[in-house]
Amino acid sequence: MEHSAPLIVWANFFSDLAVDLPAHGVLERWAEQAPQKVWLMRPGDVLVTPVAPGPAFLDHACGLLDVPPGSVTVVTVPRTPGTTMEAVERAGLTERLDALATERPGARLLPVALDRATVALASRLGLRIAPYGPAGVGAGAVDTAYRLNTKAGFRAVAGELGIRVPPGRVCAGEGLSGTVRAMRDRYERVVVKPDRSAGGRGLVFLSRAAPVLGPLADRAPGSWVVERRLDVARSVSVQLVARPGAAPRVVLSGEMRTTAGSYTGYVSPLRGVARGTVRELERWGTALGTYLADRGYAGPYGLDAVVTADGSLYATESNVRRTAATTPGAMVERLARTAGCGDRAWLVAAGRTPSAHRFPDTLRRLRDEGLDWRPGRGEGVVLYGDAPADGRSWRYAVIGPGHTRVAQIEAALARALAFEPPSGAG
Known part of the structure; x- marks a missing residue:
């Protein structure tokens, strides 16, 4: 992603655009991934995040990106479950952001999601939202995104x-049980989806053999979609x-x-x-x-x-937002371009180690095994996420000249870090 003016990278993981705010657990897990937006940064940029990147992770990312760590600014917003990122104002950080924007003429806000709270804050700070021009963001764009x-x-x-979409019906919560019964009788297997969710959150799979809707029937506010399970x-x-x-x-x-x-x-x-x-x-x-x-x-x-x-x-x-594939895709493109190599195959995933480790120790293990990304060879492993809270659930990216090589490197990574078999494997 090219940009000439500084960006205020807005890791608004408490957005109400992708997931209903009552889904506190999902939003908390997403917030832990906010430091990954470091991979979008260039000198002069500001990262606004509910979770600060650790110093070792920040050094790792900036080193691979050829960005001096001291040239980027991190602003940490205390998390307030059940609210959007207007928590900036609650934390008294609006003045600081305003000062940072003033120091960066032409700075623009780059959000994960174009939600109403973000648009309102950008207006108060006098910032354009990337990639919109001087006319700004129209209400139609925001409504369409929602x-x-x-x-x-x-x-x-x-x-x-x-x-083409799977056969299905949209219903209100009070009609969910009846809609499920009708769809299950017709198609045998169905999947029940909350209307506003992402990443597979809240999906329930039912069939004639396993027909119980369970607690959904008792807590089904809002809208739902019931589809034939393909x-x-x-x-x-x-x-x-x-x-x-x-x-x-x-x-x-x-x-x-x-x-x-x-x-x-x-x-x-x-x-x-x-x-x-x-x-x-x-x-x-x-x-x-x-x-x-x-x-x-x-x-x-x-x-x-x-x-x-x-x-x-x-x-x-x-x-309609930055997705889980947007940032790693931009990271891979940037690393490959810096390395002077052509198109790369890549993957992002997570592995769980038997015991907890610190970020420097895990990175050192990759380097000792010769698995870390090196521009000169155009392949390797990048610790895409910061040290996990439990020290065990590591997010990584693997980059290589083709899918076969990427799979080989991932297998070597799993052996080197003794990853546990993934849940549901087999």
Whole structure:
């Protein structure tokens, strides 16, 4: 990601755009990943985050990015569960941000999500939101982002655009039990989804053999989507950038690693899928981007889909924000360009060590094993996330010249750090 003016990178992981704020546990886990936005930074930038990156992680990232650690500023916002990132004002940090912006003429705010709290704060600070121009962000763009980050909103727009989605119904909470029964009687297997959720949060899989809706029936406020459960072979996505006045740009595509429907990692570029299927996925993503741009939205978004056992493609949701693939994709592109090598295959994932380790010790182990990313050879492991709170659940990226080599490096990493078998393996 190129930028000439400084950025205030806004890691607004308490956004109400992707997940309903009562989902405190999910938002807390996402907040722990906020330091990963360090990979977007350049000299003069400011990172506003609910969790400060540790000194060793910051040095590691800045070293690989060739950014002097002292040239970036980190502002930590105390976490306030149940609120959006207006917590900046509650913590008395507005004046500091205003001063930092004043010191950086032309600075722009780069948010994870275009939510209302972010737009309001940018206005109070007199900052433009990247990549919007002097006219700023229109209400239509924000409203569209909120709508397209719901399952129901996406399904409605997909119908307008000719994007294939799984058979399903949208219902209010009070009608959830009846909708589930009707869908289960018709299709045998169904999946129940909260209308506003991400990363597989809150999915419930039911069938005639396992029909109990459980506690959902008693705590079902808001809207829900009940879909036929498909025979999924692959979970895929395409990541794009919407550009008002220009065609959307495809940035990358790949396959999501999932466990019980929940996101656990990403592999790019997309492989092992028929070329026609990839073209269809990109065509759907482009159609969605045109729809977004026509309503004033500019910036990153993603389209998630599944490939069934018979090779059919179904779109499942849109994510109108920076997604879990956006930042690592930008990181890989930047590292590869700095190293002077061509396109790279890559993955991001997590592994769990038998005992707790500190960040410097884990990094040292990678270097001792010759697994760490080195520009001269254009491959290796990057500790993509900071030291985990438990010292064991490490997030990493593997970069290489092709998928085969990336898989070899990941296997060597798992042996070197003695990763436990993933939950649900086999």
